[in-house]
Amino acid sequence: MVKICCIGAGYVGGPTMAVIALKCPGIEVAVVDISVPRIAAWNSDQLPIYEPGLDEIVKQCRGKNLFFSTAVEKHVAEADIIFVSVNTPTKTRGLGAGKAADLTYWESAARMIADVSKSDKIVVEKSTVPVKTAEAIEKILTHNSKGIKYQILSNPEFLAEGTAIEDLFKPDRVLIGGRETPDGQKAVQALKAVYANWVPEDKIITTNLWSAELSKLAANAFLAQRISSVNAMSALCEATGANISEVSHAVGKDTRIGSKFLNASVGFGGSCFQKDILNLVYICECNGLPEVADYWKQVIKVNDYQKSRFVNRVVSSMFNTVSGKKIAILGFAFKKDTGDTRETPAIDVCNGLLGDKAHLSIYDLQVTEEQIRRDLSMKKFDWDHPIHLQPMSPAAVKEVSVVWDAYEATKGAHGICILTEWDEFKTLDYKKIYDNMQKPAFLFDGRNVVDVEKLREIGFIVYSIGKPL
Numbered sequence: 405m406v407k408i409c410c411i412g413a414g415y416v417g418g419p420t421m422a423v424i425a426l427k428c429p430g431i432e433v434a435v436v437d438i439s440v441p442r443i444a445a446w447n448s449d450q451l452p453i454y455e456p457g458l459d460e461i462v463k464q465c466r467g468k469n470l471f472f473s474t475a476v477e478k479h480v481a482e483a484d485i486i487f488v489s490v491n492t493p494t495k496t497r498g499l500g501a502g503k504a505a506d507l508t509y510w511e512s513a514a515r516m517i518a519d520v521s522k523s524d525k526i527v528v529e530k531s532t533v534p535v536k537t538a539e540a541i542e543k544i545l546t547h548n549s550k551g552i553k554y555q556i557l558s559n560p561e562f563l564a565e566g567t568a569i570e571d572l573f574k575p576d577r578v579l580i581g582g583r584e585t586p587d588g589q590k591a592v593q594a595l596k597a598v599y600a601n602w603v604p605e606d607k608i609i610t611t612n613l614w615s616a617e618l619s620k621l622a623a624n625a626f627l628a629q630r631i632s633s634v635n636a637m638s639a640l641c642e643a644t645g646a647n648i649s650e651v652s653h654a655v656g657k658d659t660r661i662g663s664k665f666l667n668a669s670v671g672f673g674g675s676c677f678q679k680d681i682l683n684l685v686y687i688c689e690c691n692g693l694p695e696v697a698d699y700w701k702q703v704i705k706v707n708d709y710q711k712s713r714f715v716n717r718v719v720s721s722m723f724n725t726v727s728g729k730k731i732a733i734l735g736f737a738f739k740k741d742t743g744d745t746r747e748t749p750a751i752d753v754c755n756g757l758l759g760d761k762a763h764l765s766i767y768d769l770q771v772t773e774e775q776i777r778r779d780l781s782m783k784k785f786d787w788d789h790p791i792h793l794q795p796m797s798p799a800a801v802k803e804v805s806v807v808w809d810a811y812e813a814t815k816g817a818h819g820i821c822i823l824t825e826w827d828e829f830k831t832l833d834y835k836k837i838y839d840n841m842q843k844p845a846f847l848f849d850g851r852n853v854v855d856v857e858k859l860r861e862i863g864f865i866v867y868s869i870g871k872p873l
């Protein structure tokens with residue numbers, strides 16, 4: 405039986421390995437992590453991440469050919485193929501701080517693999533890493549090899565949260581990069597055979613190592629660039645009376661452009677777009693390409709602009725002050741169908757409103773109060789470095805309440821901000837909400853989920869991204 409071990413039981417490692425276990429009954433999959441609570445949660449009924457469809461798969465495979473464990477060294481030593489899916493956050497200090505990827509977690513995993521291995525291994529980069537990382541990993545492994553042979557492959561992951569299981573079942577493509585040597589190609593074929601259990605062969609692309617590593621950064625940069633493009637247009641729509649939904653629809657009908665990923669929003673969030681673009685910018689700068697670096701930097705700048713534009717719109721509409729006013733925040737996760745808050749635009753919007761002394765009442769379907777409070781008190785880039793967790797700021801705690809119902813959140817509020825596109829927010833009883841709010845009642849839709857005309861008929865003053873005021 406082929407044995408796979410995945411180091412890192414997070415948003416990528418957990419779902420990816422669960423799907424491999426489901427689709428490959430002949431493979432034994434162990435997912436290992438240094439985090440004891442995370443592994444305990446994977447072994448319980450309350451999985452550490454919320455992802456539609458994941459519970460059923462884990463229940464079906466756990467204990468059969470899928471195992472979650474903190475016995476990292478044991479499982480690594482036994483495995484034929486080792487996926488490394490640890491976090492690769494933005495560096496917070498030292499050379500490249502605020503831009504470069506922090507490979508501390510990756511390097512410690514690689515050193516551990518070198519320490520405990522007693523047989524040849526295929527080591528797979530699943531984490532998103534800077535181009536040329538495989539070369540560094542190869543150095544660490546081969547210089548400590550004790551005669552063991554390692555093949556490094558790049559197999560970046562393209563799943564999106566909220567649709568991870570769907571994406572893993574039917575990926576647009578699986579990308580595998582390896583060395584162009586006979587041993588390298590043998591390793592590529594071994595990994596290809598794993599995916600071939602359920603992915604059609606024509607969807608499995610093989611490339612050299614550097615193309616695979618760079619394609620992942622490129623794909624995320626292109627996706628984020630689309631959102632910044634549509635968000636930049638949304639500002640122009642508001643200034644001219646054009647409607648961003650109509651513009652997106654018309655633009656997306658061009659088959660060369662396509663209709664997906666053209667929803668204007670309060671800004672993109674998530675653990676990867678910003679970090680991966682910053683990483684790309686840093687790589688360009690290090691390679692003497694300042695013009696290319698500036699081009700990609702602009703994607704982040706427009707995203708920051710969109711978030712602050714939203715806050716400014718709220719404050720200026722509400723007579724230039726939100727001091728002491730209750731603002732209901734509907735949605736805190738970075739997108740619907742996830743409880744993940746990493747880099748969610750809600751953090752910047754909430755902090756902006758708190759800066760103007762607003763009182764916030766926050767409701768999200770999946771995010772816990774503890775998580776919201778932690779997020780609002782953390783410094784930028786610290787969120788993905790668990791060991792550097794910052795203490796909570798008392799100011800943020802005092803002026804924020806977290807509630808478990810949209811009607812409770814909006815009761816007595818002066819304004820509402822919709823920051824996540826949860827389906828529930830489309831079907832709320834807005835007449836009931838309006839009746840229980842202070843007047844004039846403002847609604848700022850950062851996700852374009854509400855029917856603007858209907859709400860205006862009820863009496864709301866509505867601001868929707870990129871729509872006529």
Ligand code: NAD
Binds near residue numbers: 414
């Ligand atoms: P995560 O933070 O959810 O999970 C990473 C896990 O690795 C954590 O549980 C951590 O405890 C563990 N870990 C860190 N160092 C370790 C070590 N030395 N030994 C054992 N465990 C260790 O991160 P994630 O969202 O799963 O992302 C992982 C990687 O995948 C990142 O590089 C990210 O860019 C990339 N990625 C993420 C997504 C996504 O949707 N989240 C999608 C595609 C790619």
Ligand code: UGA
Binds near residue numbers: 631671738
């Ligand atoms: C994204 C990519 O879509 C995945 O392919 C990639 O694997 C992943 O990053 C990663 O590397 O981590 P994810 O961040 O989970 O996935 O979610 P997306 O659906 O891409 O949404 C990202 C952000 O953009 C969200 O805040 C979302 O609300 C926003 N968005 C998305 C928009 O504002 N408009 C859109 O049209 C689409």
